[in-house]
Amino acid sequence: MAIIDCCSQPGLRPYLDAKNDMLSRLEAIAATDIIPLEQALNHILAEAVSSPIDVPSFANSAMDGYALRAEDLVEGQGLQLVGTSLAGHPFGGRVGPGECVRIMTGAALPLGADSVVMQENCRSEHNVVYPCGPVKTGQHVRLPAEDLAQGEVVFDAGTRINARVLSVLASLGLEQICVRRPLTLALLSTGDELKNPGELLAPGDIYDSNRIGVRAMLERLGIRVLDYGILADDPELIREHFLKAAREADALITSGGVSVGDADYTKQVLEEVGRIGFWKLAIKPGKPFAFGHIGNCAFFGLPGNPVSAAVTFHLLVRPALARLAGERLAPTPLLQARALMPFRKSPGRMDFQRGIVSTQPDGSLGVVAAGSQSSAVYSAMAEANCLLHLEQDRGNVAEGELVTLELIDGLYW
């Protein structure tokens, strides 16, 4: 007699398989804008940027001191001080044999000079300067194009303009920059039990935290958010807003209603008005995550449990948004750390447990659980600084075992 295993969960898609499938079904928006550099933070470069100039464009000093010709130096003999070169006020003459020029950091190296000696290493008497110690030709001189050469590709298309990239673009003197049009995302929460902060809770109600958290993550990514608020568990209302999102947004993110409960309408409505790419993944938390399209609008259905919503946003929605925005995302660096305590894990789903990783006295990395691993306990998630990547088929992690993890602090969440 065949035994029916009613507790197994067939058909769950492995994480990487689902993620790659999703990315293959998404295309970058084509529209671009030319915007002032000052407004470019968090935008995505639409084209590669080449340097219009050499940076720096002239040889200059890396130190406050004296510019001189290294070959002139003879132990005990001084150099005649013939002028000063300040940043923005170059010395107009030439440094001849036996001469030197007072120079400040960033000031142009005068003609004839080839080296700079720090003022701490010089003695000066009546306009005669005595450098002490050995001097290497070229020391403390920053050469033209040492940083970037004219015509050199500085950033590829798809680069996100963070503060560091912005600073380099400014150093090129660029006034305007060609970027992809920022994404517009519609966002809504579903659930009769949800209330906005400030409202009174009736018995059985909770506050909507997912939409607030997801909106914050989207805003940190430079995405324009159309916040549709909280929708009751009403298929008609949900349908209406799905169609509205398809008209107004590049993508729609929903929270809740993707599981199998009696009031879980999200997936049902998606099937009616759009198409499902996949639903249900072999991941924990976040199993009921749904992906699809409503017309050209991409659809991401986050599970209602707050930890599941945040973790699936990071694992699936973040890379999808990068694809839509035309952003090149570097592969996530994965680290190995020693488990400082046992972690419970059942085979069957890849488990992204929330951890706190720290450097141990011997210099190695050690990781402990960030409190409860329930996908309903968000306060523990807020304490975490890493996500463990525990492979789908493995079981418990013993204390002392090496585990793989990614850092999540300092990102957009």
Ligand SMILES: Nc1nc2c(c(=O)[nH]1)N[C@H]1C(S)=C(S)[C@@H](COP(=O)(O)OP(=O)(O)OC[C@H]3O[C@@H](n4cnc5c(N)ncnc54)[C@H](O)[C@@H]3O)O[C@H]1N2
């Ligand atoms: N019989 C089964 N039940 C459940 C399964 C399953 O496979 N079979 N999956 C479980 C998993 S895993 C998850 S995750 C949840 C996801 O359910 P839904 O996406 O349908 O979410 P809801 O039922 O609407 O809510 C779940 C939970 O989260 C709270 N919630 C919902 N929205 C918010 C919000 N915006 N902010 C804060 N908290 C929210 C809600 O009150 C519920 O407690 O399903 C399991 N069940």
Ligand code: MOO
């Ligand atoms: O997978 Mo659910 O997201 O565990 O809570």
